[in-house]
Structure formats: C-alpha cells, structure tokens
Amino acid sequence: MSTTARQGRPPGAAPGLDPEALLARHRRALARRRPWEATWKECYDLALPGRATDATPTLYDGTAADAAEQLAASLLAELTPPWTRWFGFTPGRGTANGKADPAGKEAAMLEHAAEALHGELARSNFTVEMHQCFLDLVVAGTACLAVEEAAPGEPSALRFAAVPLAEVALEEGPEHRLDTVFRTSSLTLAEILGRFGGVALPRGLAEAPGDEPRRHRVVEAVIPSTRGYDYAAILAADGEAPVVLAEGRFATSPFIAFRWMKAPGETYGRSPVMKALPDIRTANKVVELVLKNASIAVTGIWQADDDGVLNPANIRLVPGAIIPKAVGSSGLTPLAAPGRFDVSQLVLDDLRARIRHALLADRLGPVQGARMTATEVLERSAEMVRILGATFGRLQAELLQPLLARCLAVLRRRGIVPPVALDGQAAVLVMRSPIAQAQARADAQGVLMWLEVVRALGPDAAHTADAAAASRWLARLLGVPADLVISADEAAALAADPLAP
Structure with a gap:
C-alpha cells in the first residue's frame, strides 16, 4: 500500500468508492x-523554458x-x-475544556508544538x-503540493512533493476550495x-523477463466527505478493468492546491505571467528581429553582375578574402538596407520594463544603489502589502493554513506533538513570515505613537x-516567545512579594 494510503486509513475504514464512477x-x-x-504551454515555453514539449518555440x-524566478524566490x-x-x-x-489559561501552560504547549513542527520542516525537503x-x-497560476x-x-x-500541473485535475467544492484532486501517474x-504493496494485478499486465518495462496509468483521487477526505488509487490499464490499488480516509487532505488569483466562475488560477503574456510575446519577437537585422548588418546583402564568369558558390565573405572579378565588371556590390531598426531598443526597453513590473521584479527585487533609510524600508513594506495583499490573503487561506493543519495531523499520529487543533478555540495560527511582520510592525507603530501622545x-x-x-x-x-513574557497573574504575584522566586 502507498505511503499516502497507509498513513490515512484507520483500521476497518474503507470508503468503498466506485472506480468506474471515479x-x-x-x-x-x-x-x-x-x-x-x-x-499553460505558452506560459511555460516563454517563462520557464526547457520542458520536453512538442513544438517548443525558440x-x-x-x-x-528571470523575473518569474525572482518572484518565486521572493514568495x-x-x-x-x-x-x-x-x-x-x-x-x-x-482551552479545550473551555477554561482560561492564566499560568501560560497552554501557551507553552503550543510553543513546543510550533518548535517541533518547525524542526520537522527544516529536516525535510519542504524548501x-x-x-x-x-x-x-x-x-x-495554480500549483499543487503533496504532503x-x-x-x-x-x-x-514529513515528505513533500511538488505535483506537476500536467498531472492533476482539480474541482472546487461547495466552499469554493480546490479540495477535490485527481492525480495521474505513469508507473511501472x-x-x-513497491508503492501499493501486494495487490492482485490482472494477469495481462505481467511482463516477460528482459522486456522494456511498460508504464501504466494510475489515478489517485482525494474527495471531501462528511468525515474528512476519501482516498482511492485506481489502476486504469488499457484493455483491463479498473483495479483499486488502495483506499482510505484522511482527516486532512494530502494534496494542497492553491492559486495566485482567480476570476469568478473559474476553477484554475491566473498568473502574473498570463497578465504579461502579450508583452512577453512581443519582446521575444523584437529580439528575434534585432538578431536577424544584426546578422544582415554583419554579413551584408550583396549583388554582382552575372557575366557568365562569376560563380557565387565560390565566394566566401570572410575577412581578408580576395574575390576575383572579370575585367570591366563591378564585382560584388553591397546592397543598402531599405530602413534602419534603431527604434527597436526603445521598444524593447519599454517592453522589458512592463514585464518586470507585471512580475513584480521592480518591487520585490534587490535594492539597487544606496542603502535605504528605515522610513524607506517601512514605505516599501507597506507598498508591498498593498499590492500583494489579496494574493497573500488567498495563499494563507489555500496554502499555509491547510499545510500546517496537514503537518500537525501527521505529527500527532506519530506522537511528536500533543493534540493541537487550529479551530480558533484551543489554538489559533499566527503568521510570523516577513510579509505578516510588515503589517504587525505597522500596527505596532500606531500603538507606540498613541503611548507617546498619552505620555x-x-x-x-x-x-x-x-x-x-x-x-x-x-x-x-511581534511574535515574542512566550517564555520571555510573564502573565498578568505572575506580574501581580511578583508585585506583592518581590523576593518570591
């Protein structure tokens, strides 16, 4: 049985999904x-080249x-x-029993769980x-991560895998989340x-010794249900009835699909490369024409009298070459180009600036020139929050919260962390990423200003x-560890008895 099915199937629990219907x-x-x-193919060809696709343009x-790679690294x-x-x-x-946590025991337990989860992420292939x-x-505009x-x-x-978009088909559920995932794999x-254990396979799939291993289509489906997520892996071999390789049930989905942005009524997301696609196409064509014009400028276009003596096949336009000509013939004469292409650089600079702006390379890229002051750093952070606020909000809802919930479910099963439920009652997720800290610093500035005015x-x-x-x-x-902050009860006890330990 696969790792995915093995980790999520409680004893005796089988959803009984119909393979034909799936x-x-x-x-x-x-x-x-x-x-x-x-x-998608055009976006990958122009912004992430190198994939083995048919008719890939030059x-x-x-x-x-370059801008797409910088934006991914910035994210x-x-x-x-x-x-x-x-x-x-x-x-x-x-807390779970509805009581307050005056002594900070619940906070210390949650801090321990966060440290343990961070350690597991650091030792895994998450980054x-x-x-x-x-x-x-x-x-x-759409991505999928397997946890x-x-x-x-x-x-x-924990083990992570970035699932290629070509392998997944997604559906939105009633809450408009990408919680229904179909993944197609080609396996021998x-x-x-090796992945699904000792399962009964059709006899027609047997391979003779020495033959090149054939690959067969395996479809994995994760579908939300009232008790979590149902999982099934189906072997869909050509000419054979579908075979269920594994099935089970998860409390949290092992596939996390998320989007950059989306339009109403659409399932898949839209990307910044899609927005800049017209400029990317045009810039690629302009550079192609510039290179062709440069080759003409270097080698030139020539004309010669056809006097029955000149053989163009014997002419090589290389430095130091001596080209014979007949007496009275003008020989080779360069042909002047009908126009100049000097404006191409102006057009190309404008196109490249728009592409970098659409992919936020001019906003998130490294600071050039002199060092910025503290005020400039705060202003740049505020501008970044304003531009990417909607995108980061979507990524927090579709990526970060399901990701941490899934990781905690795996670690709870292993006994690495205590039972932690991010339901808003017992525990609340607090983002401490740099983009979240930028907003926190802005909120802190308001409170500090109020304290100064009151004083x-x-x-x-x-x-x-x-x-x-x-x-x-x-x-x-600001995310200060709980060990460094005393509670209100501890402060009161310390004020009443300063000599108490």
Whole structure:
C-alpha cells in the first residue's frame, strides 16, 4: 500500500468508492481543464523554458524567465523563509475544556508544538519542493503540493512533493476550495508493487523477463466527505478493468492546491505571467528581429553582375578574402538596407520594463544603489502589502493554513506533538513570515505613537494607558516567545512579594 494510503486509513475504514464512477468524474475534470492547457504551454515555453514539449518555440528574450524566478524566490522568502520560523500557535478563546489559561501552560504547549513542527520542516525537503510549487504558481497560476508521512527512520516524519500541473485535475467544492484532486501517474509494475504493496494485478499486465518495462496509468483521487477526505488509487490499464490499488480516509487532505488569483466562475488560477503574456510575446519577437537585422548588418546583402564568369558558390565573405572579378565588371556590390531598426531598443526597453513590473521584479527585487533609510524600508513594506495583499490573503487561506493543519495531523499520529487543533478555540495560527511582520510592525507603530501622545498629555492621561497590557500585546503581535513574557497573574504575584522566586 502507498505511503499516502497507509498513513490515512484507520483500521476497518474503507470508503468503498466506485472506480468506474471515479474515472468518469476524472475524465470530466480533464475536459474542463483542457481549455487552459494551450495557455499553460505558452506560459511555460516563454517563462520557464526547457520542458520536453512538442513544438517548443525558440526563446530569444530571457526577461520573463528571470523575473518569474525572482518572484518565486521572493514568495519563498516572504511566506515560508527557510531559516526562520514563519508561524506560531497561540491559545484561542479558551482551552479545550473551555477554561482560561492564566499560568501560560497552554501557551507553552503550543510553543513546543510550533518548535517541533518547525524542526520537522527544516529536516525535510519542504524548501526544495515549495520553491518548485511557487514556480508553477507564478507561471501557470495554480500549483499543487503533496504532503505525506515519511517512512520510519527518515530524518523527518514529513515528505513533500511538488505535483506537476500536467498531472492533476482539480474541482472546487461547495466552499469554493480546490479540495477535490485527481492525480495521474505513469508507473511501472515494479513501482506499483513497491508503492501499493501486494495487490492482485490482472494477469495481462505481467511482463516477460528482459522486456522494456511498460508504464501504466494510475489515478489517485482525494474527495471531501462528511468525515474528512476519501482516498482511492485506481489502476486504469488499457484493455483491463479498473483495479483499486488502495483506499482510505484522511482527516486532512494530502494534496494542497492553491492559486495566485482567480476570476469568478473559474476553477484554475491566473498568473502574473498570463497578465504579461502579450508583452512577453512581443519582446521575444523584437529580439528575434534585432538578431536577424544584426546578422544582415554583419554579413551584408550583396549583388554582382552575372557575366557568365562569376560563380557565387565560390565566394566566401570572410575577412581578408580576395574575390576575383572579370575585367570591366563591378564585382560584388553591397546592397543598402531599405530602413534602419534603431527604434527597436526603445521598444524593447519599454517592453522589458512592463514585464518586470507585471512580475513584480521592480518591487520585490534587490535594492539597487544606496542603502535605504528605515522610513524607506517601512514605505516599501507597506507598498508591498498593498499590492500583494489579496494574493497573500488567498495563499494563507489555500496554502499555509491547510499545510500546517496537514503537518500537525501527521505529527500527532506519530506522537511528536500533543493534540493541537487550529479551530480558533484551543489554538489559533499566527503568521510570523516577513510579509505578516510588515503589517504587525505597522500596527505596532500606531500603538507606540498613541503611548507617546498619552505620555505627553500629562499624568492624568498617562493613567489611562496600561503599560503592562500594552507590552504583552506587542509581544504577541511581534511574535515574542512566550517564555520571555510573564502573565498578568505572575506580574501581580511578583508585585506583592518581590523576593518570591
């Protein structure tokens, strides 16, 4: 049985999904995806070249490819930076039993869970696969990440895989989330048996020794249900009845699909490369024409008298060449070009600037020139939040929250973290990524300004501000570890008995 099915199937739980119905639903999902495929192919050809696709056009301008890679790297650094803990858990409106947490035990337990999860992510392949997903997101507008439980003995209990967009077909559920995922894989018999264990396969699939291994289509389906997510892996071999390789049930989906942005009524997302596609096409064509014009300028176009003596096949236009000519013949004469292409550089500079602006390379890229002041840094952060606020909000809802919930479910099953439910009651997810901290710093600036104004108004006004409560609020806002902040009860006990330990 696969790792995916093995980790999510409780003993005796089998959803009993109909393989024929699942394959028919998969075909309908593929038909709804087909109108997007031509646009995706063009986006990949121009912004992420190198894929083995048919009729791949020659790429002459690399502005889009460079800007797309920079945007993907910026998303990784702003949302899920590899070297810092970009998330945290805080107690919700009450603990699991509905009581308050005055001693901070719940906060300490959640801090321990966050540290354990961060350690598992750091030891896994999360950063590598997440960057690949961000490349798909920037180029095609939709990406999919598989989160599985690693085999015992691995450095991390988590294993991630960036699923290529060509392998998935997605459907929106009643809540307009991409929670129905079909993944198509091409596997050999050895890979099928190694992944799904000892399953009964049709005899027609047997291979003779020495033959080239054939690949067979395997469709994995994850469909939401009232009790979580139903999972089924189906072998859809040609000429054979579909065979269920594995089935099970998950509390959280192992496939996390997310989008850059979407229009009403659409399932798949739209990408910044799609927005800049007309300029990318034009810039590529302009550079192609510039290169052709340059080749003409270097080699020239020549004319010669056809006097029966000149043989053009024997002429080589190389430096130092001596070309014989008949007496009285003008020989080779260069032909003047009818026009000049000097305006091409102006057009190309404008196109490249628009491409970099559409892919946010001029906003998220490295700062050129002199170092910025603190005010300029804050202004740039505020501008970035304003431009990408909608996109980051969608990524938090479709990527970060399901990702952490899925990881916690795997770690709870392994016994690495205590039971933590991000339901708003027992625990609340707090984002500590750089983009979230930019907004937190803006909120903190407002409170600090108010405290300064209250202090300047005199003693009567200063008594209206609770400095201790403001300090604890700022600590929560800026992600200060709970071990460094004393609770209100601890502060009261310390004030009553300063010598107490």
